[in-house]
Amino acid sequence: MSCLLKAALKQEENDEAQKEVEMALLALCHICVYNNVPKKLYLSELKEIIKYHQEHYNLTRLAYQSAWQFLIFRMNIDGNMEEVIANELHFGREAARELEELTRCVDWKRNTEENGGKESKEMLIIWRWINTLEEYFNSFKLWNAELVGLLGCILKLFLAAKDNYPDFRDECLITFGRAAENTSVEIDALVKED
Template structure:
């Protein structure tokens, strides 16, 4: 499904029906969390906006479960708590203030796992994708995330142990916080080298997409193309607010121009993303 189709399907009635199935034990909590995480993964990856999850009975149920599980002094199920937090962040268009202090440190702890096996990488990717869906206007106190997210980004720069989607999500989460902490501009550009890293990511992702294949021949959307599309939102922010200059900016401009040239015949959305970024630049 594309983003418009997801918005059409993901309605309050569907979430309330899932709530009733859990209530009536027609579906186990474990299976329902797996299903909701997959739904949220598709929703966030394809940037489907109008999902009214926060108005459903299911949202209220999951929020209460998170709070109750977190309060337990003994026997707390960390895996369950992580799954509930991921469902909440992935499906929501806004995040409850009360869940920030519970879920953000918990998901960052999952995302800090440096194991390189596929299962660990999948868990890290899901946690970072969930964090990346927190709106930029949502204030999060620095002590909840700054050291952890910087370490995740720097570790990736040294060891390249994250998936492309996980790395993009870590940057989106950090740069969305810029709205509340403008002083980070120099850290993002000169310490973490956002522009250099973005040029490198676009170049690597570009090699994974068959630019000559026409839309009607592609079938399912290629994940790498969806990650490229998500990068344009982050690039746009940086071009708008970052006045710091360095040679790396020139490399990024060339990367975007090269991608436009490759995509112009068969990938309209990516072409529009390139043009939008260049206008902002």
């Protein structure tokens, strides 16, 4: 894990270094659930990776999503990271920004059959975000105003996908439902987003 974190901390902006960072973060997010690793061995590095990207936009979309996925899935195992995730790293704001940008990159009027049965790279990353959001809404206890915007993005994604992408539409409903079931969600926020 320390080798993967060291590779992910590279801040060079050439293609080879970016690919290495992306592969390290992708590997980390897949092993995070299976390994019992103390927070002190990864939290400061992941915070540094995310904060640096928020300032310099040095990561690919997949790498950035993988870093968040690692933290959210570890949150359920390690606990006591919600304050860092929600208020220090601004998960709600960042996830909303990423979803908005990704949603604009997809032609929602064409279904996958018209696209040769393939989903675009952006669609696959949206899937990963939706899975991460489901996990987040399933267990978070700390509510902040940034999550209202995130709920709005889920609604926009639902509206974009509803006609031609029933799987996306259904996952948006499930994710929104997870948020509504969580007692930390303020009902006013759900109503505000219609």
